[in-house]
Amino acid sequence: MYMEAVNLTKKYGNFYALRDLNVKFEGAKCIGYLGPNGAGKTTTLKLFTNLLNPTSGEAIINGYNVKKELKKALKDVGTLIETPGFYSYLTPVELLNMLCEIRMANKCDVKNALEEVGMYEWKDKKVGKFSKGMKQRIAIAAALVTNPEILILDEPTTGMDPRGMAEIRQVIKNLKKDKRMILMSSHLLPEVTEVCDEVAMINRGKLLLYESIDKLNEKFRGNSVTVSAINEIDENKIMEIEGVKSVEKLSDRKVRIDFEDGAEMQYRLLSELIAMGIKVVDYRASGMALEKAYLQMIGGETNE
Amino acid sequence: MSDLKQMWIMTKYQFKNYMRAKRLYILLLITSLVIALIVSVNVYFGNPSDETVKKTASNFANFSEILVVLTALFFGGDAIAGEYQNKTGYFLLPNPIRRYVIYWGKYFASLLAGAVVLLLYLISGMLYTFYFHSTIPPEYLYSMLYSFVFLVSLLAFTYLFSTFFKNGAVALTIVAILYFFVFNIIDGVSQIASVEPWFSITYAAGIITLVFQGSYMGDYLHSQVIHAGKGLTITVYNPYLWEGVAIMLGYFIISAIIGTLIFQRKEMK
Numbered sequence: 001m002y003m004e005a006v007n008l009t010k011k012y013g014n015f016y017a018l019r020d021l022n023v024k025f026e027g028a029k030c031i032g033y034l035g036p037n038g039a040g041k042t043t044t045l046k047l048f049t050n051l052l053n054p055t056s057g058e059a060i061i062n063g064y065n066v067k068k069e070l071k072k073a074l075k076d077v078g079t080l081i082e083t084p085g086f087y088s089y090l091t092p093v094e095l096l097n098m099l100c101e102i103r104m105a106n107k108c109d110v111k112n113a114l115e116e117v118g119m120y121e122w123k124d125k126k127v128g129k130f131s132k133g134m135k136q137r138i139a140i141a142a143a144l145v146t147n148p149e150i151l152i153l154d155e156p157t158t159g160m161d162p163r164g165m166a167e168i169r170q171v172i173k174n175l176k177k178d179k180r181m182i183l184m185s186s187h188l189l190p191e192v193t194e195v196c197d198e199v200a201m202i203n204r205g206k207l208l209l210y211e212s213i214d215k216l217n218e219k220f221r222g223n224s225v226t227v228s229a230i231n232e233i234d235e236n237k238i239m240e241i242e243g244v245k246s247v248e249k250l251s252d253r254k255v256r257i258d259f260e261d262g263a264e265m266q267y268r269l270l271s272e273l274i275a276m277g278i279k280v281v282d283y284r285a286s287g288m289a290l291e292k293a294y295l296q297m298i299g300g301e302t303n304e
Numbered sequence: 305m306s307d308l309k310q311m312w313i314m315t316k317y318q319f320k321n322y323m324r325a326k327r328l329y330i331l332l333l334i335t336s337l338v339i340a341l342i343v344s345v346n347v348y349f350g351n352p353s354d355e356t357v358k359k360t361a362s363n364f365a366n367f368s369e370i371l372v373v374l375t376a377l378f379f380g381g382d383a384i385a386g387e388y389q390n391k392t393g394y395f396l397l398p399n400p401i402r403r404y405v406i407y408w409g410k411y412f413a414s415l416l417a418g419a420v421v422l423l424l425y426l427i428s429g430m431l432y433t434f435y436f437h438s439t440i441p442p443e444y445l446y447s448m449l450y451s452f453v454f455l456v457s458l459l460a461f462t463y464l465f466s467t468f469f470k471n472g473a474v475a476l477t478i479v480a481i482l483y484f485f486v487f488n489i490i491d492g493v494s495q496i497a498s499v500e501p502w503f504s505i506t507y508a509a510g511i512i513t514l515v516f517q518g519s520y521m522g523d524y525l526h527s528q529v530i531h532a533g534k535g536l537t538i539t540v541y542n543p544y545l546w547e548g549v550a551i552m553l554g555y556f557i558i559s560a561i562i563g564t565l566i567f568q569r570k571e572m573k
Contacts, residue, residue, distance in 0.1 A: 139395070
């Protein structure tokens with residue numbers, strides 16, 4: 001299974017929403033699609049789902065051009081783009097059945113899809129009365145109901161409360177176990193780090209980076225840690241550890257330590273802190289690799 | 305084959321939505337009230353048994369043109385625009401289903417709903433006429449047929465307008481203004497300008513009632529010049545029966561082609 005953009009371009013007047021995108025997502029994995037507002041994330045996903053017409057180039061799914069061979073291209077693709085509206089007088093069961101029928105799907109499990117997103121008890125209520133978060137859950141169920149091998153999810157946790165977000169992340173993680181490709185756009189870097197295997201970054205319609213999260217961690221590893229202990233920390237003692245560049249005291253029991261780069265050093269530092277009698281209860285890298293990569297590639301800019 | 309099956313699925317769910325949204329029932333209620341009004345006024349203020357059978361039947365046919373317009377507005381006005389306004393397009397469009405299948409699936413649902421309403425009305429007219437005259441004039445059957453042709457074409461025309469807009473209310477309002485004012489103004493201006501308004505769908509729909517005129521079907525003047533004083537002449541045009549049908553079919557074909565093409569390319573931005 002794969003999705004490929006070949007010189008994919010979308011232009012509105014003189015503005016390029018997407019410019020010569022060339023990328024191939026392949027295999028069973030979760031790919032986080034990142035970028036600031038207006039970067040071209042949703043435009044890409046809409047081009048792959050026939051909601052927009054490309055100005056030039058091709059969006060290809062499993063070898064089929066989305067524009068020319070729509071039915072074959074989207075045959076095994078589940079989608080969630082923005083927060084879709086629903087026919088308000090239909091119930092979740094009717095909506096999902098409608099989708100199964102339209103998709104002429106062999107696999108259709110309405111009950112399971114609704115249970116996955118925690119909406120089974122609402123199955124016979126009219127969707128018009130649902131909150132935004134509930135509608136988002138139904139939208140995710142709609143993407144899942146035919147058990148597709150490719151899922152295109154545009155900010156799937158939008159409009160949800162923290163508990164709902166955690167539940168949906170868990171749903172996505174579970175979906176990964178079933179050998180599928182998930183392309184998920186998001187603003188939330190921790191969400192992408194938690195859920196995805198690879199990340200693609202885009203800005204101003206151009207692809208800036210496409211890497212595995214592991215490689216990103218290697219490239220953009222943090223070289224500082226924040227340490228909390230249950231006893232007082234002597235920063236002078238820490239400075240004596242080989243490889244430590246500086247120690248900043250945040251409180252009596254909390255310090256930030258900058259050290260020379262390397263995972264080995266990070267591990268050794270923890271061992272030495274414990275060895276010198278510091279009762280470490282929290283030891284964490286300051287800042288995520290993905291955040292660093294994002295800030296380095298895109299900076300703090302937004303395109304809105 | 306699968307396109308046809310998907311079209312049927314679209315029709316089924318769209319029709320279900322009309323029923324759930326009570327649109328169909330509301331229009332059936334309005335139609336029932338109109339039927340009750342026509343019957344009670346005619347029975348109370350006249351004696352249908354003393355009228356000719358064509359006169360009795362035409363009392364019902366007169367309103368069917370307006371009923372078709374109402375039906376087209378109720379079921380067609382926001383059919384496509386609503387997908388964009390309510391964002392249901394995000395649910396429906398990213399699926400392995402061609403746009404024209406969605407378009408025509410919805411159209412057939414609207415047509416079916418419209419036909420139910422129109423049938424209720426026209427069959428009531430048949431029963432009413434039969435009750436007083438024990439017969440149904442053939443003109444009434446033709447008028448029924450023309451009403452359905454009008455429904456088919458006006459609905460396609462309404463769908464075309466629905467593809468132009470992304471707001472259902474705007475689409476509905478524009479279409480209502482078009483039918484109730486613009487076309488009537490065009491018809492009126494054409495009379496003064498002595499140009500036959502062969503391009504007007506409401507002009508063509510005149511055959512629904514014209515069929516009752518004269519001693520046989522089609523027995524009426526195609527054009528009639530009336531001197532309105534001070535050198536002003538007005539030409540009253542009446543479409544031939546075949547001409548009315550041709551204009552309506554022309555509207556259907558052109559609207560169907562353009563509407564389908566626009567929806568095919570229309571984007572969910």
